[in-house]
Amino acid sequence: MERRPEPAELMNDFSQALAYSEADFAEPHDRFIALFRETFPEFRKSEKVMDLGCGPADITVRFAKAFPQTRIIGLDGAEEMLKLGENRLQTSGLSHRITLIQDTLPLHDSSYPCDTLISNSLLHHLLDPMTLWETIVNICEKGSTLFIMDLMRPDDELTARQMVTQYAAKEPEILQQDFYHSLLAAYTPAEIEVQLDKAGLTHLQIEAVSDRHLIVHGHL
Ligand SMILES: C[S@@+](CC[C@H](N)C(=O)[O-])C[C@H]1O[C@@H](n2cnc3c(N)ncnc32)[C@H](O)[C@@H]1O
Known part of the structure; x- marks a missing residue:
């Protein structure tokens, strides 16, 4: 089946x-961790x-809880998502380790410090998927965990x-x-392989981990 882009990139x-933030994503998000x-x-x-x-920061918070020795920037272009994310930070008491920033990909330079990059369900939102891979190359330090x-x-x-x-x-x-x-x-593993090739990231691994999810991982 041919890909049909999302009606809009940002979920603003x-x-x-609100529906997204209130949904029960415990199973897939714990699986992410x-x-x-x-x-x-x-x-x-x-x-x-x-x-x-990062959307409403559910994975951001789960990651911070799973790895207590981390500080995290959650970045999203949608103000409405980030407002819900700020509420989640207050409730979880993790505001001292998580900062939410409103910005929109593509990012062109390393204005944000990054040696560990996580991302869930962003790629399929992008009209041009190279936006994600080029942003990673632009902002992450060499050797970063992806x-x-x-x-x-x-x-x-x-x-x-x-x-x-x-x-x-x-x-x-x-x-x-x-x-x-x-x-x-969503993109297929074969399409992502082409994207990684274009971005010079062919050493990253693509793995299907369920009937509907895949992961891409490795080091920059
Ligand atoms: C499906 S949600 C995933 C949210 C979160 N990662 C999660 O797994 O719960 C996709 C998020 O990507 C954001 N997004 C889409 N395109 C973006 C762009 N070009 N720059 C920044 N954020 C973007 C949307 O606003 C939305 O919050």
């Missing part, structure tokens, strides 16, 4: 951001973690619909629609 609509740990068993601390496209997770586009619309029913039936309609659009907008 209040109801959309578990996979990061499995991939980088030696990782303990960093003062320079960057969560690109861990990116995203959806993987299914073969056809029917499979996408079935996935929505299987994994999001209990979620509000707006979220089911979001999930469906995200599945159609």
Whole structure:
């Protein structure tokens, strides 16, 4: 099936951001942390973690809790998402280790310190996927730890619909629609391989980790 881009890159609509922030992502987001740990068993601390496209900072907070010796910048272009993220930081008591910044990719220089880059579900939002890979090359220090997770586009619309029913039936309609659009907008492992080749990042590994998720990981 041909890729169908998301209706908008940024998730700056209040109801959309709220539904996303209130959804129960415990399972996939804990999995993100578990996979990061499995991939980088030696990782303990960093003062320079960057969560690109952090949204309402759910993964940012889970990562900070999982790795107490870290400081993290969560960056997103959507103000509405970041407001919800700030609430989450207050509730979790992690404001002293997490800073949220509003900025939009592509980033062209290393204005933000970064030796560990995490990102979940950002890539499929980008009209031009090179925006992510070029940003990573531009902002991360050499040798940085890189861990990116995203959806993987299914073969056809029917499979996408079935996935929505299987994994999001209990979620509000707006979220089911979001999930469906995200599945159609996601990139395939083969497409990501081409992107990495263009960005000079062919040494990164691409791995399918479920019927709908993949990870890209390695060092810069
Ligand atoms: C599906 S959400 C993922 C949020 C979070 N990473 C998570 O897993 O819960 C994608 C986020 O990427 C942000 N985003 C999309 N394009 C962006 C861009 N060009 N620059 C900055 N943020 C962007 C959106 O605003 C949205 O908050």
